[in-house]
Amino acid sequence: MCGAINGGPSLDGVDVENQAVIQGIVTRDGQPVGNAYVRLLDRTGEFTAEVPTSATGQFRFFAGPGEWTLRTLAPRSISVDNAVTAAKGVVAEVAVAV
Amino acid sequence: MSRESALVTADWVEEHLNDSSIVLVEVDEDAEAYDKGHIPGAVKLDWKKDLQDGVRHDFVSKEKLEALLSAKGIGNDDTIVFYGGNNNWFAAYAYWYLKYYGHDNLRLLDGGRKKWELDSRELTTEVSERPATTYVAKEADESIRAFRDEVIASIGTKNLIDVRSPDEYAGRLLAPAHLPQEQAQIGGHIPTAGNVPWSKAANDDGTFRSDEELKELYAEAGLDDAKDTIAYCRIGERSSHTWFVLKEILGHENVKNYDGSWTEYGALRAVPVALGDEPGVA
Numbered sequence: 153m154c155g156a157i158n159g160g161p162s163l164d165g166v167d168v169e170n171q172a173v174i175q176g177i178v179t180r181d182g183q184p185v186g187n188a189y190v191r192l193l194d195r196t197g198e199f200t201a202e203v204p205t206s207a208t209g210q211f212r213f214f215a216g217p218g219e220w221t222l223r224t225l226a227p228r229s230i231s232v233d234n235a236v237t238a239a240k241g242v243v244a245e246v247a248v249a250v
Numbered sequence: 251m252s253r254e255s256a257l258v259t260a261d262w263v264e265e266h267l268n269d270s271s272i273v274l275v276e277v278d279e280d281a282e283a284y285d286k287g288h289i290p291g292a293v294k295l296d297w298k299k300d301l302q303d304g305v306r307h308d309f310v311s312k313e314k315l316e317a318l319l320s321a322k323g324i325g326n327d328d329t330i331v332f333y334g335g336n337n338n339w340f341a342a343y344a345y346w347y348l349k350y351y352g353h354d355n356l357r358l359l360d361g362g363r364k365k366w367e368l369d370s371r372e373l374t375t376e377v378s379e380r381p382a383t384t385y386v387a388k389e390a391d392e393s394i395r396a397f398r399d400e401v402i403a404s405i406g407t408k409n410l411i412d413v414r415s416p417d418e419y420a421g422r423l424l425a426p427a428h429l430p431q432e433q434a435q436i437g438g439h440i441p442t443a444g445n446v447p448w449s450k451a452a453n454d455d456g457t458f459r460s461d462e463e464l465k466e467l468y469a470e471a472g473l474d475d476a477k478d479t480i481a482y483c484r485i486g487e488r489s490s491h492t493w494f495v496l497k498e499i500l501g502h503e504n505v506k507n508y509d510g511s512w513t514e515y516g517a518l519r520a521v522p523v524a525l526g527d528e529p530g531v532a
Contacts, residue, residue, distance in 0.1 A: 171430060187367050191454070192427050199449030200415040201427035204283075204335065204364075213427045216417060225454060227370045 159245050161210045172238040175212035176246035177205075178224055184209025185250060188226035195219045226250045253461060256498035257360045258331055260369060267291055273324050273380070276363065277301075277334040277344040279487075287373030289333070289366060293322050293380065297340045297487075301347065309509070312387045315351055319387075323380025326353070333359035333366070336487075337449070337456040343490040345498075346507055350395060352388025358494065361457040368455055394497070396480045396506035398514060401440065402521055406532025409479040410443035411471075413492040414512070418484065419445040421525045425484060435516030438523040440482070441530035446471045448488040451495045464495055475502070482508035482515070 160175025178188045190211045191202040195218060203211045215238040222234045229250040236244050266272050267290055274292035276284045284294040300318055301309050334341035338358055345356050404410055417423040421437030450467055451459055481489040486509030497505040524530025
């Protein structure tokens, strides 16, 4: 693996126009983390969804428009929070470093 | 039932990896998760291919379950320890389903696959084979499964618990946010159902909260111990998680899982629906 690729997974075949996508990549020291868990918390901090990262460290959510928090858990790391705003027809890209 | 009789820890599983009377079974929504690495000795159940009928909108019949478990090498006397991704949602569903068909010794691995991975415990890609058995399932236990007519009759009388996220409960989302928002049914919830998201019963690492925290959670939500309880979500797997908490950990008597859940209820004609953050009235 020669360093992390940029951004979340490919959007080929995804109906971006009608979705509020939040996606990105989890890295540690610039390398993708393939065994992390990313949780999506709503504006009150309540859990909405969670995905494991792909082998390339990537993740994706289909949220609603609004303010969200990504909470990332990875082995041998403390959890990391990232705030993100989602909007319909927009792909919000988040780079998470653990 | 109690925490001790329904749950095992990751340490316990590691100590019993070579015990052939204990069968580890991974159940995932993502059927490829097992192939990428699983707990040594674990066999795989595919939530969709193995446990859903495929023609009828229902899970597999008693006969198909018997054939499935026999082929997987699981016997009637074995202790089955389920674990999986999504914070054990589908593992809890499989636990509930096996309970429905009367398997005696069932456990969930506390924290499931996530806890195991976050602890950096051993995973293998080696597929384990167990010698075939002749599994015999019992008659279905309808006391733990709710169908739509009972659910409609329960509005305003029984404890209805919607365990989806607050945004799904209110009708702002139609599915958990790791899935595209494109289901055909309308948004909202069953009137008078309280919203206690399944996630409130779990820690971030997927393990269940303590008995005291769980008791407090449902007491605060106004769960009336004197009434029967029905839990539902979107497709019945997150509500299996809450069914497990109420029935198997806390030992409540009459708790049912409505596995038709919102994909069924939200598509029914002429039934009452509530929108927004409040339970609504009967």
